[in-house]
Amino acid sequence: MTLPPKFNASHAVPKFEELKTAPNVIDIYLDYTCPFSAKFFINWYENLYPKLKTDFDSKVQVVFHNYVQVWHPTSNLVHEAGLVVAQLDPESFLDVSYHLFKNIAQFYDTATADLTRNQIYEKIFDSVxxxxxxxxxxxxxxxxxxxxxxxxxxxxxxxxxSNDLKVFTRIGRQNGVHVTPTVFFNGFRDTSIESSTPISVIEEKIKALL
Structure with missing residues (x-):
């Protein structure tokens, strides 16, 4: 099951219209309150994303998947916030996601235990x-x-x-995703990739696709 086209403007880099060929797709499943997801995305956003249009000539597409880990209670709310950002201003979604990951500790259990659901939404906006x-x-x-x-x-x-979050949850469950981060190359899970995997290793895997 592929990502619905409406998320292309927010979740995919490069976008469909910017691709030079039919895309090789890397799907990344991440949780906003998972420290391993944070380490992973910050590294990819800073060191791989800028190369997708230059070094790889827009021939490979990376797609962000919102994937809630249910043992992190606040995760659902932070992902709802991210998906609302994608609705209001798709172009800013990945940048906001980067800042959410950079401020991940603000949404840990200890930082949110005494807040209501609506107060957590307010905190997300005000603090990030x-x-x-x-x-x-x-x-x-x-x-x-x-x-x-x-x-x-x-x-x-x-x-x-809610409905957008259901879409991402269904895709992840269908594909048997459990832990985050989880990475798929052209539909096949690569279990060798972890949050600490160097970008140089990812680059070699991408070159093998092209």
């Missing part, structure tokens, strides 16, 4: 997203996430990010 100078307002961001507790009847319908 605001510093990225978003094109949308705090109110627009929170409107898509905040759960209204003053409704006439009990509701369990989620928020504007």
């Amino acid at each position: 997203i605001a510093a990225t100078k978003p094109k949308y307002t705090r109110e627009q961001f929170l409107e898509k996430l905040t759960i209204n507790t003053k409704v006439a009847e009990d509701s369990n319908s989620g928020n504007a990010a």
